[in-house]
Amino acid sequence: METVVSILIFLVAVVVSGSLSRLLPLPVPLPLVQIALGALITDVTSLGVTLDPEIFFLLFLPPLLFLDGWRIPKEGLFRDKGTILELALGLVVFTVVLVGFFVNWMIPAMPLAVAFALAAIVSPTDPIAVSALASRVPIPNRMMHILEGESLLNDASGLVCMRFAVAAALTGQFSLTQAFGTFLWLAIGGIAIGVGVTWIVTKVKYWIARLVGEDTGAQILISLLIPFGAYLLAEHFHCSGILAAVAAGITMSYVEQSGHILAITRVRRSTVWDTVQFTANGIIFVLLGEQLPEIVNGATRVVRETGHHDPIWLLVYILAINLALGVLRFAWVWLSLRFTLFRASRQGYPVKIQTMRVVSCVSLAGVRGTITLAGVLTLPLSMPDWSPFPARDLAICLAAGVIVISLIVAGVGLPPLLKGLELPPETSHREEEDHARIAAAEAAIRAIERGQHDLSQGRTDADLYTSAGSRIMALYRQRIEGRSKKGAEADLVKKTEEVERQLRLAGLRAERDELYRIARARKLSDETVRRLVREIDLQETRFSAS
Structure with missing residues (x-):
C-alpha cells in the first residue's frame, strides 16, 4: 500500500x-x-x-x-x-x-x-x-x-x-x-x-x-x-x-x-x-x-x-x-x-x-x-x-x-x-514535399474514379455518386494546380493556403463551442458530443500542424 x-x-x-x-x-x-x-x-x-x-x-x-x-x-x-x-x-x-x-x-x-x-x-x-x-x-x-x-x-x-x-x-x-x-x-x-x-x-x-x-x-x-x-x-x-x-x-x-x-x-x-x-x-x-x-x-x-x-x-x-x-x-x-x-x-x-x-x-x-x-x-x-x-x-x-x-x-x-546565430541552411524539402503532395493527390483521384465507377454500377442514383466524386476530385485537382506553380504564383498559393488554414481553424473552434453549448443545454447525448468533438479535434490538429 x-x-x-x-x-x-x-x-x-x-x-x-x-x-x-x-x-x-x-x-x-x-x-x-x-x-x-x-x-x-x-x-x-x-x-x-x-x-x-x-x-x-x-x-x-x-x-x-x-x-x-x-x-x-x-x-x-x-x-x-x-x-x-x-x-x-x-x-x-x-x-x-x-x-x-x-x-x-x-x-x-x-x-x-x-x-x-x-x-x-x-x-x-x-x-x-x-x-x-x-x-x-x-x-x-x-x-x-x-x-x-x-x-x-x-x-x-x-x-x-x-x-x-x-x-x-x-x-x-x-x-x-x-x-x-x-x-x-x-x-x-x-x-x-x-x-x-x-x-x-x-x-x-x-x-x-x-x-x-x-x-x-x-x-x-x-x-x-x-x-x-x-x-x-x-x-x-x-x-x-x-x-x-x-x-x-x-x-x-x-x-x-x-x-x-x-x-x-x-x-x-x-x-x-x-x-x-x-x-x-x-x-x-x-x-x-x-x-x-x-x-x-x-x-x-x-x-x-x-x-x-x-x-x-x-x-x-x-x-x-x-x-x-x-x-x-x-x-x-x-x-x-x-x-x-x-x-x-x-x-x-x-x-x-x-x-x-x-x-x-x-x-x-x-x-x-x-x-x-x-x-x-x-x-x-x-x-x-x-x-x-x-x-x-x-x-x-x-x-x-x-x-x-x-x-x-x-x-x-x-x-x-x-540569438542571431547563422548556420548553413539545410536542404530545402519544399520541392520534394510539393512532388509528394501532387503524387498523393493524383493517386487519390485515381482511387476516387475507380470507387465512383464501382459504387455506381447498376444503381438508379448513379448521378449522386458522380456528383460526390466530382466535388472531392475538384479539391485534389486544386491542390495539384497550386503545388505545380512556381515563383510569384507559388507564393500567392502559399499565402492563400495560410489564410484558408486560419479560417478553417476559426470555423472548427466555432463548431466545437456550439456543440458544447448544445450539450450544456442537454439537447445532445454525451456519446454523440464526444464523437463529434473528436472529429473536430483531429481536423484542428491537422490544420494546426500544417
Missing part, C-alpha cells in the same frame, strides 16, 4: 511541476523544479523509497531509448553521421579516460574503476532538456538534429562504458583485449536482437490483424512492450539491452512505413507515448530530489574520509567536474568542426559560419539529464562480498550535481548565444 501511495504522490508531483515551471517569473528548467519537488516530498512526508538498481534501469531506460530511436529524424542522422559519430563515440571515450583519471586524482577515496564509471555516466547528453531550455530562443534545426543524434548514440556508448567500469570495480580485473571482444558481442548482439524483435513482432501483429481485425488497444500495448522485450532478451544473452532498445526504436520507424495500422491507432498511440515520455522523465527527476538528502549525507561522509571536514568540498568537486567536462567538450567540438570545415573546403564547398559561437553553443548544449540520472542510480549497492560499493553515494551526488549545474549554465548561457 505504501508503495502505491508513493507512486501516486510522485505522479502528482510530475503534474504539478509543469504548471509551477510556467508560473515562475523566471524561466526555470523543468527538471530543476521536479528535483525541488522531490526534495520537498522527502521533507514533508516519511516516504523512504529504496531503489533497486536493476529494476530502476529496466523500468525507465528501455522505453525512453526506444522512443528516441523511433522519433529521431533519420535524414539528419545520416547526413551528419560523421559529426555525430565523432561526438557520440570519440568524445565519450575521450571523456571517460580523462575525466576518470581527473576524478581519481581529485578524490583518491574513489577507486579508479568507480571514477571511470562516474565519467561514463556523465558523458551522455540530453537534448530534451536543451530544447526545453531554449524554447524562447529556438535552436537551429541542423544543430538540434546533431544534438539529438549525438544523444541517441552516446546514451548507448556511455552506458556500455559504465558497464565495463562497474565490472572492473566488482572483480578488480580489466583486460583491454577481452573488453574489446565483449564490446563487439554487446554491440552486434544487442543491435541484432533489437532489430529482430521489432521486425518479428510487427510482422506477427500485422498477420493477426489481417485475420481477425485490428484492436487499437492491443496495438498500443504491443508497442509499449517491444522495448522491454528487446532489452530483456538482449540481457538474457549477455548483450547490450541498451543498444537493443535503441535499435528496436530505429527499426520501428522503418517497419511503420508499411502503413498497415489504422489511422486512429497511430493518433492514440502517439498520445500514449507522449504521456509515457513525460511521466518517465518527470518521475526520474522527482526520485532524484526524493533521494537527494540521503545521497548528500552519504557523500558528505565519504568527503570526510578524504580528509576534508567541510561539506563545501562537495560543491568544489561538482564544479571541478563540470569545468573539466566543459573544457573537454569545447576542445573536441572545436577540433571536430575545424575538421568538418576542412573536408568541406577540400570538396569545393567553402562554408562561412561563426565558428566560436557555434562551438560555444554546442558545448553548452551538452546538458546532462535523464540518462545520466538513470545510469548513476543503477550503480550496485554492494560488492560480491556484500561490503558496500565504494563511494556509491558520492558518485550519485556528483552526477546529480553535474546535472543541476549543466542545466543552470545552459539556461543562462544558451539564449544569448543562440
